[in-house]
Amino acid sequence: MILVTGATGIVGRGVVKLLLEAGEEVTAVTRSPQAAGLPEGAKAVSRTTDLAGVDAILIAPRAVGESTGELLAAAVAQGVKRAVLLSAITVEYGGGYERFAAAFKDAEKAVRESGLEWTFLRCADFAANNLAWAPQIRAAGAVRGAYGDAATSSIHERDVAEVAVRALLDPAHARRAYALTGPESLSQHDKVRLIGEALGTELTFTEVAPEQVRAAMLAQGVPEDVPDRMLGYLATCAERPGPSTDTVERVLGRPALTYARWAADHASDFGVRS
Structure with a gap:
């Protein structure tokens, strides 16, 4: 059985x-099960904290929060073998506000x-962060x-999920820290253009103050730490591009999914194709 937090x-x-x-038994931890x-x-x-029969756990620190220690203690006491942690690439490469990297460290x-046997998935910025642009794109066909x-090598959430599953099921990934990124470094201008191509329209990006x-x-109800995480990292990457790695390809045996693929997969979140 696998326990998935977040x-x-x-x-x-x-x-x-x-x-x-894959035929696995899954216990899914969420604030609102119903x-x-x-x-x-x-x-x-x-x-x-009842982990009887659980072989491995996926730990999402932002979901588990201060209960991480309690969860780990229960896991050790009840015979869990492996823990896979969703971490951040800033642990390895720096960038953004240090307090966020420190929390992942x-x-x-x-x-x-x-x-426990451990695997760390040090993820680049998720392409899904750009879903925050959806209200602007639907309303005005533009992003401010x-x-x-x-420039960052944003990663498709599907790649992270597939690597996580490999690490949860296969002990060969124990004691590995994987730096996971998308396959190409793109500016925000590039990303808006690719979303437009997925929608069959031309979108514009207008620079405004952070x-x-x-x-x-x-104002959209986003938790206060989220814009600080995103804007702090973007400020760093405006000075030097974020890292790009081939780790996804090495682990999965196929290239990492492109941002264009992510935009196509999420076209319905941004608007209707023309």
Whole structure:
């Protein structure tokens, strides 16, 4: 059995789906089990320290929060073998506000010292972060954003989910820290253009002050730390591009999915194709 925390998150939901397709038993931890909308076959719970029969756990630090230590202690006591941690590429390469990287470093340290076999997935910025542009694109066919020239190799959430499943099921990935990125470095201008191509229309990107972007995100109800995470990292990548690695291809045996593929997969989130 596999325990997935953050099961309704952008990566967790994909992990649950892939594990079920592989014939695994899945316990999915989510704040609202009744409204989770998880695939049939997943056992949705709001909280668990009953890990009897669990072989491996996926830990999403932002979902688990201060309960990470409690979860790890319960896992060790009840015979769990492996822990796969969703971490951040800033742990290895730097960038953004140090306090966010420090939190991931602390989570890695806790998992490493727990005694469980561990795998760290140090993810680049998720392409899915750009879903924050959807209201603007639907309303005006344009994006107003900061740091338009900031270049990152954003990763498709499907690639992270597939690597996570490999690490959860195969002990050969133990004691590995994987730096996961998309296959190409793209500016925000490039990303808006590719979303437009997926929609069959031309979109524009207009540079505005970071403070305006932050205020707009907060007005949408986004948690306060999210714009700080995104804008802090973009500020760094405006000075030097974020890293690109071939790790996804080495682990999965196929190239990482492109941003264009991500945009096509999420076209319905941004608008109707022409």
